[in-house]
Amino acid sequence: MFKNEEMEINLGPQHPSTHGVLRVKLRLDGETVVKCTPIIGYLHRGVEKICENKTFFQGQVWTDRMDYVAAISNNLGWAEGVEKLFGIEVPRRARYIRTMLTEMNRLASHLLWLATHALDIGAMTVFLYTFREREYLLDLFEAFCGARLTTTAFRIGGLREDLPPGFIKQAQAFQGIFLDCLEEYETLLSENRIWKKRTVGVAKISAEDCIALGVTGPVLRAAGVPYDIRKAFPSAAYAEMDFEIPTRPEADTYARYLVRLAEMRQSHRIIQQCIDGLPEGPVMAKIPKILKSEVNEVYHSIEAPKGELGYYFVGEKGGTTPYRMHVRAPSFVNMQALSKMVEGRLLADVIAAIGTLDVVLGEIDR
Amino acid sequence: MRLLKTLIPSDIAAGLALTGKYFGKVFLSANRKKVRAHLKHFTQEYPEIPVRLAPRFRGRLTLLKDEQGEIKCVCCLACEKICPTEVITIEKGKKEGRKMPFPVRYDFEMERCIFCEFCVESCGFDSIILNHQFELATYNREDFSLGMEGDGQNMFVPSPVGKYSVAED
Numbered sequence: 164m165f166k167n168e169e170m171e172i173n174l175g176p177q178h179p180s181t182h183g184v185l186r187v188k189l190r191l192d193g194e195t196v197v198k199c200t201p202i203i204g205y206l207h208r209g210v211e212k213i214c215e216n217k218t219f220f221q222g223q224v225w226t227d228r229m230d231y232v233a234a235i236s237n238n239l240g241w242a243e244g245v246e247k248l249f250g251i252e253v254p255r256r257a258r259y260i261r262t263m264l265t266e267m268n269r270l271a272s273h274l275l276w277l278a279t280h281a282l283d284i285g286a287m288t289v290f291l292y293t294f295r296e297r298e299y300l301l302d303l304f305e306a307f308c309g310a311r312l313t314t315t316a317f318r319i320g321g322l323r324e325d326l327p328p329g330f331i332k333q334a335q336a337f338q339g340i341f342l343d344c345l346e347e348y349e350t351l352l353s354e355n356r357i358w359k360k361r362t363v364g365v366a367k368i369s370a371e372d373c374i375a376l377g378v379t380g381p382v383l384r385a386a387g388v389p390y391d392i393r394k395a396f397p398s399a400a401y402a403e404m405d406f407e408i409p410t411r412p413e414a415d416t417y418a419r420y421l422v423r424l425a426e427m428r429q430s431h432r433i434i435q436q437c438i439d440g441l442p443e444g445p446v447m448a449k450i451p452k453i454l455k456s457e458v459n460e461v462y463h464s465i466e467a468p469k470g471e472l473g474y475y476f477v478g479e480k481g482g483t484t485p486y487r488m489h490v491r492a493p494s495f496v497n498m499q500a501l502s503k504m505v506e507g508r509l510l511a512d513v514i515a516a517i518g519t520l521d522v523v524l525g526e527i528d529r
Numbered sequence: 530m531r532l533l534k535t536l537i538p539s540d541i542a543a544g545l546a547l548t549g550k551y552f553g554k555v556f557l558s559a560n561r562k563k564v565r566a567h568l569k570h571f572t573q574e575y576p577e578i579p580v581r582l583a584p585r586f587r588g589r590l591t592l593l594k595d596e597q598g599e600i601k602c603v604c605c606l607a608c609e610k611i612c613p614t615e616v617i618t619i620e621k622g623k624k625e626g627r628k629m630p631f632p633v634r635y636d637f638e639m640e641r642c643i644f645c646e647f648c649v650e651s652c653g654f655d656s657i658i659l660n661h662q663f664e665l666a667t668y669n670r671e672d673f674s675l676g677m678e679g680d681g682q683n684m685f686v687p688s689p690v691g692k693y694s695v696a697e698d
Contacts, residue, residue: 221613224645288548302583309585309659315645323650327585350547354540 169197176205180283180514183524187501187513194510199502203495206528214488219245219454220319222488227313229492230526232275234314235268235304236467242317243398244463244474249319249454255400257321257446262400263334263437264307264316265465266430270341271300272468272521273423273430277348280420280518284361289351296344299337306330319454321447331438338438341431345424352420362416366504366516369414376499380470382520385422386414392466399465403440404433416519423521456482469493469521490529494522587644588662590617590637592677593655601656604630608648608657614641617648632677639665640673 170191175181184205190198210229214222226237239261246253253261274293281289301311306327308316316322352358368378370386383390389408393401409425411418456478464473470493477487497520504516573580593601604621622633646659667673 217613220611221647224613224643224647288544305586306583307585309583309587309646310644313643313645315647324585327583347547351544355544356538356540 174513180279181517182279182522185517185522185524185527187517189510189513191510196505196508196510196513199505199513201498201501203498203524203527206524208529210529211488211490215485218483219248219456219485222485223317223319224313224315227315228525229490229529230272230467230469230472230494230523231312232523233268233272233468234312235264235316236272236465236472238314238317239265239399240463240465240467240472240474242319243465244461244476245319245454247463248456248459248461248476248478249450251320251448251450253321253448254445255442256325256444257448258400259437259441260322260326260446261317262404263434263441264304265399266433266437267300267303267334269430269468270427270434271297271304273427274300276423276468276518276521277420280515280521281352281358283514283518284358286352286355286358289348292344292347292351296337296341303330303333303337306333318447320450321445323447325446331441334434334438338431338435342428345427349424359417361511361515362420362519365416365508365512366519367413367415368500368504372503373414373500376503377496378470378500380466380468380493380497380521381419381422381426382470382497382500384408384410385418387412392464392471396464398463400437401433404436406433416515419519453483456480456485464491467493469523469526470497492526492529494520494524494526495529498522498527582661582663586661586663587646587659589639589660589665590642590648590675591658591660592635593658599627600632601654602632602635603654603656604632605653607651607653611647611651613645613647614643616641635677637675638673639675640670 172189172191174187174189176184176186181187186202186205188198188200188202189196208228210225214225217225223238223241226241227234230237242261245251274297278290278293278297281287304314304316305311307330308314308323368382368386370383370388372378373383373386373388379390387410389410391408392398393404393406394408406429409422409429411422458480459478460476461478462473462475464471466472471491472493473491475487475489475491476485479486501513501516501520504520505513595601602619604619606619609615609617609619616638618634618636618638619632620634621630624631644659649657649659665673
């Protein structure tokens with residue numbers, strides 16, 4: 164009477180826990196996932212093509228809208244990539260402020276990740292607590308550049324303006340309370356038996372698979388590979404900072420949670436060093452009003468909260484716009500690991516796997 | 530040991546104690562005084578109490594006038610050129626008793642504006658600002674095309690015009 168056959172269902176694109184417009188086609192045998200195919204492209208805007216028709220100054224506003232929870236990291240990649248193409252030297256104070264803001268943005272991004280990931284798995288309280296601290300950071304961004312999400316924080320050659328009065332004091336206040344807040348999240352989650360049941364041993368991916376697929380960021384570090392662009396190819400003021408690369412050997416969802424929490428502690432350390440050692444001086448280098456490129460190509464990558472974010476610029480002779488611009492988006496590459504993580508496991512683990520990859524669909528589709 | 534750990538839910542008790550702490554703070558101080566969270570207040574009673582914005586907040590584009598009531602803009606078209614979404618259109622013209630060029634038309638398509646403040650940065654005459662207005666929704670699409678005329682919103686309405694926003698200068 165009852166046949167035993169596989170069933171195909173769609174998870175998304177309007178599913179609340181796919182973090183945007185991600186559609187995952189799942190082939191199920193009962194509750195076990197047989198095949199998992201992520202389908203992307205619902206948020207495609209053609210940023211790379213648009214940037215070919217915009218000048219090097221104008222293109223930055225599109226980078227805000229790629230990874231909108233970590234817009235400052237995207238701005239940093241764009242600004243430093245263009246500076247590398249034209250050989251512009253950025254003043255030391257500007258580099259320190261850039262580093263500080265990027266690390267604050269990493270905190271904001273990881274807080275949003277923790278909130279939504281915990282919400283997907285079923286812990287509601289953490290969501291409210293992390294958003295409280297994230298609000299503090301967004302207020303700091305608003306004080307610095309006038310917008311909370313689409314920041315457009317940096318300019319080619321430095322910063323538009325210096326820090327506003329009172330910024331350092333506010334940042335210090337945040338620094339003072341943040342470690343206590345992290346301990347609160349750990350009280351709620353780290354030892355919680357429901358959280359551990361949902362995360363320990365779930366969505367495993369080995370270091371070899373990570374490297375073969377090009378997966379970077381906390382997912383790679385949770386598999387035991389200490390690879391961080393901030394150490395490997397330091398830009399901004401990262402070479403002068405003292406911090407560690409947290410790693411874990413387990414390579415499961417729980418290990419990624421621990422790695423990201425440890426990363427938040429390191430970011431906190433970097434922000435403190437930036438505040439303490441903030442040098443005096445100008446924040447803007449002298450640059451021409453119109454940037455005209457030569458035949459040249461540049462690849463510049465930074466450590467975004469999600470992994471390696473790379474910008475590839477090709478210049479043509481006398482061109483005011485990039486001849487070609489390509490983005491190596493960390494979410495897009497990390498997304499490949501999803502099928503490897505969930506095939507052969509339960510349907511409920513797909514939700515945990517999407518959450519632990521920390522994907523932002525604005526960046527995947529661009 | 531494992532059985533003991535399963536029977537005594539100390540992990541859940543620790544979490545409940547934390548949420549209980551915050552619940553107690555709110556419960557004990559409800560309706561008596563303002564709740565003192567350990568940071569500061571983030572939830573605001575928005576429509577009743579105006580929102581405080583940072584001085585650098587990027588709101589709607591506004592044309593400025595000088596003390597004599599003259600438009601400061603001299604039609605150098607720098608803002609029109611730098612705008613990433615091409616929302617500004619300026620028509621140059623002459624006016625009696627004015628040396629500098631005068632904008633006959635200064636059109637601003639707000640529906641496409643992304644509030645990046647590149648135009649204000651490029652302006653060498655300080656003749657435009659982004660004000661602190663953020664309640665920009667209207668019922669008609671035409672209302673997003675701002676010009677120098679018009680009685681509802683036009684390019685000269687300075688901040689704060691919104692009932693609910695206050696600049697923190």
